[in-house]
Amino acid sequence: MKSIIRFIPLILFFLLAVLLYRGLFLNPQSMPSAMIGKPLPNFELPTLKSIEQRVGRDDLQGDIVLLNVWATWCIQCKYEHPYLLNIARDPRIKLYGLNFTDDHKAALNWLKQYQDPYVFSIFDEQGALGLDIGVFGAPETFVIDHTGIIRKRFAGPINDQVWQKEFLPLIETLEAEMAAGAS
Amino acid sequence: MQNRIDSKSLTLQHVIRLFISSMLLSVVWVTSVNASPVDTFEFKDEATQLRFQVLSKELRCPKCQNQNLADSNSKIAVDLRNNLYNLLQEGMSDQEVIDFMVYRYGDFVLYRPPLKEKTYILWFGPLIILFGFIIGVIFVLRKRSQVKVNEHDLSTQEQANLDDILNKP
Numbered sequence: 001m002k003s004i005i006r007f008i009p010l011i012l013f014f015l016l017a018v019l020l021y022r023g024l025f026l027n028p029q030s031m032p033s034a035m036i037g038k039p040l041p042n043f044e045l046p047t048l049k050s051i052e053q054r055v056g057r058d059d060l061q062g063d064i065v066l067l068n069v070w071a072t073w074c075i076q077c078k079y080e081h082p083y084l085l086n087i088a089r090d091p092r093i094k095l096y097g098l099n100f101t102d103d104h105k106a107a108l109n110w111l112k113q114y115q116d117p118y119v120f121s122i123f124d125e126q127g128a129l130g131l132d133i134g135v136f137g138a139p140e141t142f143v144i145d146h147t148g149i150i151r152k153r154f155a156g157p158i159n160d161q162v163w164q165k166e167f168l169p170l171i172e173t174l175e176a177e178m179a180a181g182a183s
Numbered sequence: 184m185q186n187r188i189d190s191k192s193l194t195l196q197h198v199i200r201l202f203i204s205s206m207l208l209s210v211v212w213v214t215s216v217n218a219s220p221v222d223t224f225e226f227k228d229e230a231t232q233l234r235f236q237v238l239s240k241e242l243r244c245p246k247c248q249n250q251n252l253a254d255s256n257s258k259i260a261v262d263l264r265n266n267l268y269n270l271l272q273e274g275m276s277d278q279e280v281i282d283f284m285v286y287r288y289g290d291f292v293l294y295r296p297p298l299k300e301k302t303y304i305l306w307f308g309p310l311i312i313l314f315g316f317i318i319g320v321i322f323v324l325r326k327r328s329q330v331k332v333n334e335h336d337l338s339t340q341e342q343a344n345l346d347d348i349l350n351k352p
Contacts, residue, residue, distance in 0.1 A: 031245075036287030073258075101262065121350050134287040136245035138258045 033142075033153035035134050040144050041068075044127045046106055048099050048121040051126065055122060057148065062094030064174050065144040066167075068118070069130065071102040072110050074138040080157035081114050088117040092171055100130045100138055138166030143167070145174050146181075224268050231271050238271075238280060239264055243292050251294060 011088050012040035060067070070077040088095045099107045104123065110120070117118045122128055133142065133150070143152040148155060153175070226232040238330050239253040239310065244260040252267065261282075270280050284292045296302045 030291065031291055034285065034287060034291075038286075101258070131262065131266055131286065134245075134289070136288070 029075055030155065033150070035142075035153065038150055039148050040142075040150055041115040041129075041132045043050070043132065045134060046123045048097070048104070048111070048123045051104070051123065052090045053151055059067070060094070060096055060144070062119075063146040063172060063178060064093045066093050066095045067142040067144060068095060068140075069098045069099055069135050069138045069140040070099045070121075071138045073102065073177070074145055074159040077139045078114075080139055080159065081117070083158055083160065086116040087158070093176065098129060098135075099123050100135060101125065102127050103129040141167075143170055143174075146178055213217060227272060234277060235268060235271055236276065238267060241294055242267070242281075243294050245288050245292060 007093070019110075040057055044054050046058050047053055047055055066087070070081075084095065087093065095118055099121045101124065104125070107121070107123070127135070134153070135153065139155075139157050141152055141154045143154075143156060145151050149162065152166075152170055154162070156162070160166070224232075226234070226235065234273050236253070241323075242252045242263070244250050244252055244255040244257060244263070246259045247255045247257045250257075250260070252264050256259075267280065270283060275283070281293070290296055296305055298306055
């Protein structure tokens with residue numbers, strides 16, 4: 001009995017050490033979005049390229065929609081941009097942009113300068129749609145399934161590693177779901 | 184001569200007055216510099232302003248994770264403050280505002296997490312640790328007092344020796 005008590009501090013120390021060691025490798029930015037499993041809220045906003053036109057939820061066509069939140073003030077968006085051009089070629093998905101609280105002219109210049117990977121970009125100058133889907137920064141990428149439900153939010157820039165690990169498995173799951181639904 | 188002294192004291196008075204007023208002015212400046220993010224919101228009444236202040240302290244900035252909305256100058260905090268202002272001006276109740284934020288950003292935006300299964304450890308963990316600590320301390324103290332009693336038990340021979348030494352002249 002006494003020898004067990006003697007080891008309690010050591011055991012507690014190891015428990016704490018394991019806990020803190022794990023904490024070293026957690027990413028505080030990767031918070032689960034509260035919007036997962038909820039439908040994409042409707043909106044009525046202009047697109048970046050034609051400010052008179054209004055688009056809404058139903059204009060995001062495609063079975064698997066990726067909605068990428070970007071802005072010219074966002075440095076990491078510049079980093080992920082070449083990879084987005086890559087993703088846009090994937091026939092399984094449709095990539096849309098959400099230009100978030102940005103300057104209209106600067107945003108148009110950005111697309112001219114670095115090419116445009118998006119089917120179109122929603123121009124959300126006030127951040128209204130951003131607020132509705134719980135955006136807290138850029139870049140963020142949402143995956144919306146064929147029924148209009150938000151299935152994933154990834155905060156941070158996408159690169160090849162992220163794409164393989166975070167997105168491809170989900171895209172395969174969604175394809176399987178659609179195949180099951182159609183048959 | 185008399186005249187000159189008068190004019191001199193007058194200028195001195197002026198200088199003192201100028202000094203004091205500049206000190207006062209600098210105090211005003213310092214306080215306005217110290218204030219954290221300054222927004223120029225105009226509230227419909229004082230109660231709304233008060234509710235805004237309370238809520239912006241209770242709500243956490245999602246990006247800058249250890250600041251509340253009132254303290255933070257990050258882009259999202261500014262946006263959310265604007266939004267909070269709009270919601271309050273539209274006449275939403277405190278609970279409706281909180282629900283609005285939680286629906287979009289999750290429980291994370293609350294500095295006071297709700298009591299539910301997932302947060303039991305947050306709410307009761309410290310109490311349990313405190314309890315364990317108190318029990319441990321009681322346990323150790325009891326043990327120690329027992330040991331002490333035993334230490335003072337001397338055999339008759341030892342007691343006799345001790346008396347012998349103490350009674351030595």
